[in-house]
Amino acid sequence: MIKTVNLSKKFSEIYALKNINFHLKKGEIHGIVGANGSGKSTFLNVLFQDRNIYKTGGYEGKIFFEGNELEINTTKEAIDIGMGKVYQEFALVNSMDIASNIKINSSCKIPASEKLGRDFSYIDKKRNIEESELMMKEFGIENIDVKRNIDSLNVSMKQFVEIAREVSNRKLKVLFLDEPTASLNKEDVEIFKKIVRNLKEKGVSIIFISHRLDEVVDLCDTVTVFRDGEIVSSYERKDFDSEKIAIDMIGKKVSKVEKNREEHFTSDEIILELKNLSIKEKNRSINDVNLSVKKGEIVGITSLAGHGHTEISYAVMGILKSKGDIIYKGKKLNTEKTDKTIADGIVMIPDERKERGLLLESNISDNIVYTACYSKNRYLKYPSLKGLSPFDKKMIDKDVKECIEKYNIKCSSKDQKVKELSGGNQQKVCIARAVITEPEVLFVSEPTRGIDIFSKEIILKTLIDINKENGTTVIVSSSEIDELKRICDRVVIMYEGRIFDILSPYEDDEVYSLAISGKRREDNGKI
Numbered sequence: 464m465i466k467t468v469n470l471s472k473k474f475s476e477i478y479a480l481k482n483i484n485f486h487l488k489k490g491e492i493h494g495i496v497g498a499n500g501s502g503k504s505t506f507l508n509v510l511f512q513d514r515n516i517y518k519t520g521g522y523e524g525k526i527f528f529e530g531n532e533l534e535i536n537t538t539k540e541a542i543d544i545g546m547g548k549v550y551q552e553f554a555l556v557n558s559m560d561i562a563s564n565i566k567i568n569s570s571c572k573i574p575a576s577e578k579l580g581r582d583f584s585y586i587d588k589k590r591n592i593e594e595s596e597l598m599m600k601e602f603g604i605e606n607i608d609v610k611r612n613i614d615s616l617n618v619s620m621k622q623f624v625e626i627a628r629e630v631s632n633r634k635l636k637v638l639f640l641d642e643p644t645a646s647l648n649k650e651d652v653e654i655f656k657k658i659v660r661n662l663k664e665k666g667v668s669i670i671f672i673s674h675r676l677d678e679v680v681d682l683c684d685t686v687t688v689f690r691d692g693e694i695v696s697s698y699e700r701k702d703f704d705s706e707k708i709a710i711d712m713i714g715k716k717v718s719k720v721e722k723n724r725e726e727h728f729t730s731d732e733i734i735l736e737l738k739n740l741s742i743k744e745k746n747r748s749i750n751d752v753n754l755s756v757k758k759g760e761i762v763g764i765t766s767l768a769g770h771g772h773t774e775i776s777y778a779v780m781g782i783l784k785s786k787g788d789i790i791y792k793g794k795k796l797n798t799e800k801t802d803k804t805i806a807d808g809i810v811m812i813p814d815e816r817k818e819r820g821l822l823l824e825s826n827i828s829d830n831i832v833y834t835a836c837y838s839k840n841r842y843l844k845y846p847s848l849k850g851l852s853p854f855d856k857k858m859i860d861k862d863v864k865e866c867i868e869k870y871n872i873k874c875s876s877k878d879q880k881v882k883e884l885s886g887g888n889q890q891k892v893c894i895a896r897a898v899i900t901e902p903e904v905l906f907v908s909e910p911t912r913g914i915d916i917f918s919k920e921i922i923l924k925t926l927i928d929i930n931k932e933n934g935t936t937v938i939v940s941s942s943e944i945d946e947l948k949r950i951c952d953r954v955v956i957m958y959e960g961r962i963f964d965i966l967s968p969y970e971d972d973e974v975y976s977l978a979i980s981g982k983r984r985e986d987n988g989k990i
């Protein structure tokens with residue numbers, strides 16, 4: 464279906480892809496894996512004729528589609544010949560309903576008049592709705608009202624709507640999936656796998672990018688490994704396993720970090736207390752959450768998508784309006800004053816990094832020190848002059864250099880704009896920016912989403928280290944239960960917006976699985 468010959472792509476003078484010779488067969492599910500910044504998204508963007516590729520100087524080499532050399536240069540043309548792409552960040556129209564989004568490129572039409580023909584036509588809303596309902600049913604998603612607006616959906620459902628939009632293009636022959644499972648929990652990943660296997664059976668060829676190697680191994684017929692913009696290996700199904708792939712990606716074996724709970728000190732002081740905390744905002748709601756967090760703890764919060772595990776931090780930082788009380792170091796927190804909250808030591812790393820966590824137009828250096836400089840008055844050359852003092856550039860440069868090395872941020876220099884970084888590297892900047900403020904309480908949401916297997920361990924180790932060395936209280940909301948069990952002292956399970964249970968990290972996986980679905984096992988080891 465697709466063949467590339469010596470495909471290369473430069474941004475300025477730096478190669479993001481170099482001499483890529485790649486084949487995608489008909490009806491094949493082809494996995495592409497590689498560390499953050501290794502060129503995976505750029506490769507899909509080149510194949511899909513993304514505008515940004517042309518705005519940055521185009522590409523070199525040749526692409527063949529069904530045997531013919533491609534002579535197109537817009538995404539619209541790519542869609543017309545049968546390509547489709549599901550993006551890493553959602554590309555849905557939030558203000559429109561599900562059916563309108565699914566049928567956005569393939570709307571059913573009613574001609575306005577026989578004479579005027581199809582160009583003068585009305586959108587056939589009824590048929591759009593019927594076809595969208597059918598498609599969701601085929602996906603195994605029953606009981607969803609396709610007249611619901613997109614902004615009322617949880618992340619998993621948004622992801623399925625994105626896929627449905629591409630599949631509803633009747634000409635679809637090749638589907639590019641760029642980290643579609645990053646935001647999905649285990650149950651939804653199973654639905655996703657079924658959808659992809661069905662498409663394969665219908666003859667659609669698929670390129671699938673994921674950092675979750677177990678999914679890649681389970682789903683793919685072929686796997687190609689990218690490293691620093693080049694293909695380092697390609698395997699047929701019978702020849703690959705996750706260990707082999709991981710070593711090709713990173714160049715060495717990755718060992719998993721785990722918190723040593725014996726070495727660890729937790730005081731009896733309650734640093735943060737939530738009393739009857741409730742949020743009611745569209746699909747983001749929690750009810751009567753009561754939780755006391757001790758100074759020096761690492762507390763995990765998890766749930767299925769939409770059940771509330773990311774909301775608490777948004778309430779504390781005043782991003783979502785809440786009812787009830789938040790007590791910080793014995794005093795009621797004024798959630799209207801986020802700057803003061805940060806200055807007083809509470810910092811958050813949001814899951815919505817592009818919208819809330821980064822200054823995309825600014826460079827890496829400014830992003831990393833921004834909160835420290837402006838909310839914590841750090842890096843002043845003459846601290847006694849406070850706001851009148853210039854910043855200490857030397858100190859900033861030193862710390863930024865250290866962060867780039869420590870977090871393994873792949874970039875051309877500290878002056879590169881954050882919007883030019885790969886998704887995973889943007890996430891690392893977000894984390895560096897929060898950690899450098901040396902917070903007393905750090906809220907972190909989905910810290911390893913979109914992060915490669917090697918950098919993931921660096922991030923988890925960072926959370927363990929700041930907790931151990933600085934005594935930072937860490938509250939980490941994540942759908943990765945395995946990671947929470949490795950680093951947390953206890954894990955709060957949310958179900959339908961309420962705390963369902965608080966589990967020990969030593970508890971069985973089965974107890975966790977039941978709890979996130981609102982169920983208990985008889986001998987549940989509740990703490």
Ligand SMILES: Nc1ncnc2c1ncn2[C@@H]1O[C@H](COP(=O)(O)OP(=O)(O)OP(=O)(O)O)[C@@H](O)[C@H]1O
Nearest residue numbers: 474479499500501502503504505883884885886887
């Ligand atoms: N618009 C751009 N300008 C400059 N450099 C860019 C631009 N877009 C991407 N790059 C660079 O190209 C390289 C490859 O990025 P790409 O997004 O393809 O990586 P990736 O493998 O998809 O990473 P991730 O796993 O983090 O999503 C990175 O070094 C990135 O900084």
